[in-house]
Amino acid sequence: MAIKVLVVDDSSFFRRRVSEIINSESRLEVMDVAVNGKEAVEKAKKLKPDVITMDIEMPVMDGITAVKQIMAVCPTPILMFSSLTHDGAKATLDALDAGALDFLPKKFEDIARNRDDAVTLLQQRVIQIASKRTMMRRAPVVARPSSTSALSPSPTVGNRTARPSTAPTKAAARFKATGKKYQLTAIGTSTGGPVALQKILTKLPANYPHPILLIQHMPATFTSAFASRLNSLCKVEVKEAQDGDILRPGVAYLAPGGKQMMVDGRPGSARLRVIDGGERMNYKPCVDVTFGSAAKIYSEKVLSMVLTGMGADGREGARMLKSAGATIWAQDEESCVVYGMPQAVAKAGISTEDLPLDRIAERMLVEVGIG
Incomplete structure (x- = not known):
């Protein structure tokens, strides 16, 4: 039908x-x-x-x-x-x-x-x-909080509650850290990503110990407004990335629309390179590009995630990260708006964990040692 x-x-x-x-x-x-x-x-x-x-x-x-x-x-x-x-x-x-x-x-x-x-x-x-x-x-309908800002930090998708996850509740099963040490967090997403990123970032404390790279498929005129809005909601600082930005702990850098964001330098003093998107590139920004550059600079010290989105962007970059010893997680199918990008990573056997959106921040904090 x-x-x-x-x-x-x-x-x-x-x-x-x-x-x-x-x-x-x-x-x-x-x-x-x-x-x-x-x-x-x-x-x-x-x-x-x-x-x-x-x-x-x-x-x-x-x-x-x-x-x-x-x-x-x-x-x-x-x-x-x-x-x-x-x-x-x-x-x-x-x-x-x-x-x-x-x-x-x-x-x-x-x-x-x-x-x-x-x-x-x-x-x-x-x-x-x-x-x-x-x-x-x-899904049952829930009322919006009276003090909400756009992309409100509630555990809902928009103003509706997502179907309860089949994953164990926090009380029933706490996450355990793998013991790995990290120096960078990287998150790639597309369709459904603005709400997903907001849900994760608003749960992170101001003292989050690493820089965070955000790659969201989004037009050039949107990323500045999106970064500004996230910054107003989050304890971590969120900014649209600029060429030459020095990576600092507790700061999330959103890749500008129409451009490519790459990491340059060495751990501890790395900078961002923001360059032209490239005529032949399907995605501007591209998760593969940023993930691949992060793998070269930070190798196994990257905690990365591929969230909701159409297509397979992020799979090859995640493959490079895994080859370097980094950690890759994928959002689970049930909590995705579109289970394309996470599915590509999961089907390729690259991700080590498939997580519901409402528990990703919790899992991150445990993994980096502040949860």
């Missing part, structure tokens, strides 16, 4: 364009359209689509408000369309906080190098997030 999609946008041209792309994939079908957020909420309750594509700026009711209301009454996987501006970045992060699972640029030329690739990517994203609809509809 085809995946049923509700397309929401106030532009008739964009509604038609998105509908044509979705309907050209045999596994997808546009069941209806809505012209504003209010109509989207009404049709979501009545039609119960498998996926909703949602614009942010609309009359009557904007997309962020619509996402909040839909998640409160009929949780549904939502893909946002966003403008690649600073304000667009902030609004998109607000939409993810409200419960949307993913986003794409509204201008198709910003999605991929050619139209065919952009069409395929949009179709894939809809299919991928549709896989979470069963879990979301089983």
Whole structure:
């Protein structure tokens, strides 16, 4: 049976364009359209689509408000369309906080190098997030904290509680450190990553003993806003990485969108190199690039994780880290928005542990000796 999609946008041209792309994939079908957020909420309750594509700026009711209301009454996987501006970045992060699972640029030329690739990517994203609809509809709805900031540090995905993990509870089974010594932490992620990174980083203390490298697939205009928002929520310092940054303990460096972030120098006085993304690179930033450079400089003293995301970026970099003796963990399937990148690492036999998102920070603190 085809995946049923509700397309929401106030532009008739964009509604038609998105509908044509979705309907050209045999596994997808546009069941209806809505012209504003209010109509989207009404049709979501009545039609119960498998996926909703949602614009942010609309009359009557904007997309962020619509996402909040839909998640409160009929949780549904939502893909946002966003403008690649600073304000667009902030609004998109607000939409993810409200419960949307993913986003794409509204201008198709910003999605991929050619139209065919952009069409395929949009179709894939809809299919991928549709896989979470069963879990979301089983999950109870929880109220948002009154003092929340966007990407609120609650144990929920957006404003819904994830299905309870099958992993033992903390009271039943505490983690044990392996005894390895580390000098660097590195985390790679893509689809679902903004919420996942926020959940982990907000649990880390200001005295976290190592520098942290964050590689999140994200447009260039988004990473500055994302780093700023994380910094306002976290005890560790979070900043968008700049060329020449000296790596310092307790600081998380977010790879800039459209660029590649690499480690240079030697442990104890290493610096970041931030260079052009490269025309031939599929991902800018690329997890493989950063992980590979970390393996060369820090070898076995890297604690690394591959989180939720589409594709296999991170697998080859993680392979290099493992060959150097480093530790690689993967997020488990149940807690991922898209179990692509972690699956690639797990299937290749590279990761040593598969962890639920809500316990990764706890496991990190135990492993580095402060948990």
